[in-house]
Amino acid sequence: MYSHLWGLRENPFSLATDPAFLYRSTQHEEALAKLIYGVQNRSGFIQLTGEVGTGKTMMLECLRDFLKKQFIEFAFLSNPRIKVDQFFATLARSFDLGCDGTSKTDVTFALNELLLQQSRDGRTTALIIDEAHSLGWGVLEEIRLLGNLEDRRGKLLQVVLAGQPELNRKLDAPNLRQLKQRIVLRCTLQPFNEAQTLEYISTRLERAGMPNQTIFPRDVAAEIHVRSQGIPRLINTVCDNLLLIASAAKSPVITMQMLEDVSEEMRLEWDGKRPSDSVPKAPEPAEPQPERVPLTRDTIAELGCAAESEPIKIIPYQPVSPALVPSFVADSALATREPTSPDPRWQAAVLDQMRAAAARVTRRPSVPVSETIARTASRCRVIAGRIGVKLAGVAQTAIKAGGSHPRWVIAVVGVSLIALFSRPMVGWLGSLPGAVSFGNTQNVAAVRPEAVPQAQNTGSEPVSRKVGEESPPRPVRIDPVEYTPEARYARFRGKVVVLVTVDRQGGVANIEFPTPLAFDLDTRVRDAARNWRFKPAMRGGKTVESRTLVQDPFI
Template sequence: MYNAFFGFRENPFNLSPDPAFLYRSPQHEEALANLIYGVHSRKGFIVLTGEVGTGKTTMLECMRDYLESQYIEFAFLFNSRINTEQFFEMIAYDLDLRCAHKSKTEVLFALNQLLIQQANEGRTTVLIVDEAHNLEWDVLEEIRLLGNLENPRLGKLLQIVLAGQPELDRKLDAPNLRQLKQRIVLRCTLAPFGLAEATEYVNSRLRKAGMPDQQVFSEEVIKEVHLRSQGIPRLINAICDNLLLTAFALEKKTTTIEMLDEVCQDMRLEWPGKRLRGRSSFPGPNDPAEPPSFLSSREQY
């Protein structure tokens, strides 16, 4: 809606994971490098964790692009609310195994044959599981057993990437999963951005959208966006997208703290120090009541 107004080629703060807009912060570069290294080195199990919205799925999308460019076979499980039967069915579908997809035995035989064939050709095969913290215990056990598929000469035949929220780490600490935990050789963690990273993140996305020298977000606004988003990239995107929409509705080329207050109120955001900061703006007993506003600037559009 606001792209033409600001001169963007595309939306700079789209909430959908898009590798083209990947901001290569040091931690994201390290995580992606570890994922690729783990796959090529046949490390077996790799775990990627991070809070909601820190960019795990974007990392996996970048990894998918890399695997496709290298013609590496992989299965990507994006829905982890599955039972064991559905788990094997999804693997068989993604890897195009020539077998009865609903038969665990046939899937395992066909998978083993594919893995050996790929390994003999100098290639590996990858299983990627997103939202792995939601996996049932019995599905996690099946994944552990898949990690046993190996060859003395060829090493680990299947490289397994588990991505999830910090709950995944706590789940892997459970006594009944200690065998799986021992097999994890690489761990990557994505943390929220610091202020410098958040600033470069916003500027980077604006550059890629067609605004190389942005004047829309001042240092003060970006500092507040970082505080109120607590450095979470997905929240930064949501706040900045709403700020641009608000500025567009008001026909302004720059955003302000007042716009940010309105956006955060509409988004029901909470952040450290919010209540303390808001006390000074509460009306006193002798202050005149402020007339209610029934329609925000963005709701006009």
């Protein structure tokens, strides 16, 4: 649109990742050299990190051009927000493995054959993943396992992970320490300094058809660096908007006022930014302060206090909320009385009442020993009854098979022992709670276990009994929750506590949030909860649906 005004062949500040417009700074040359070396040397895992807009995707485009010229097979993954099955389907289609991609086993075997064939031909294979910081935990684990494919000459698959600095924090997680150790080469892209920014603008204009640029004065280019913070993507956006405004105004040179307008429209933030309104605000009227009276012997005498020779200690007044005052202090006459002099007896009385109240609060009612014995007797009787029923079934099977069978003798002896134990012994244990008082008989009632129905030999099926024991659900796998980009920008930190409904299989049936979450974090929690696993709750010997609180950190 504005190219004809300055004789440009194309848009010099387009956001398209065209390797022809690559600015070969020292750090970009070093990063590209590491990427090419890592793939050719069959290093395995290479990591490329950098802030948003520093040129990571441009580096990957240059690497792809190099791999095409060398006839190296590669797959490029630009949307990592996928699940494990979708990841393998993407591999099957990108490498043209000849399978539908629905089976992880088929894809793995087909990929292994392709890698071995490429290795026999003296070539390697690469997997390039952009925005790798958004990969899920399961996909990262599958990528690590793909790194195990190797032969005697090195790794068969070279993996390039490119992402924002959040990728470093994700790799620092304990469950990814194996993947972190396998990364051989690391390179980081930093924002430009002022000299690199001016050279970057001149290089882009030269590639577009202006060898000696006269559009951006030096002071304006230096200010562009400050407001863009040296990030190439922001430099392109600001310069493109400036050229558009200058073209509309028929101005051959960019002015500082144009940069002010663009900065306001783009809502740029930079260090040392001044407020938009230059008119100084009138100072707000100060609140009236009470008149300060100097504290001297004369003023003390006027207040009716006796002047002492010792120095006076002034303690600032701190109002105490009535809700924080204990009831025993509020009801006490000693607490309401305001002594004219520090009475030691009054202070000692208040301290004694506070100690007594603290002792009453911290004292917890203990479980009587008799109740503990009653619970133990009940459990022993239930266990004995269940063993007796089992042995009775064994005895009946033995009698049907033949009276002289050894199982018959074992069953008869076992039933006799259980009968001796389950009736008089358990009855004696059940009588203990009523006889033992341990010095506190006025409030302890005799607790006896409920009677267990006697097993009747009506058939070969055992008699079902109710067991009062139950166990809560226990977490087996709780993956951390990833921050949303909005939460990272706001520097939000913390943990989340959710109420999870655990089904009978140990999965998550539902999630409830006691408090609402900002920055769309509830969606991330629900996505992560799909992979959570629990040991389901038990009740009566069966798994049941239950609810539990889970505290999960963010990363």
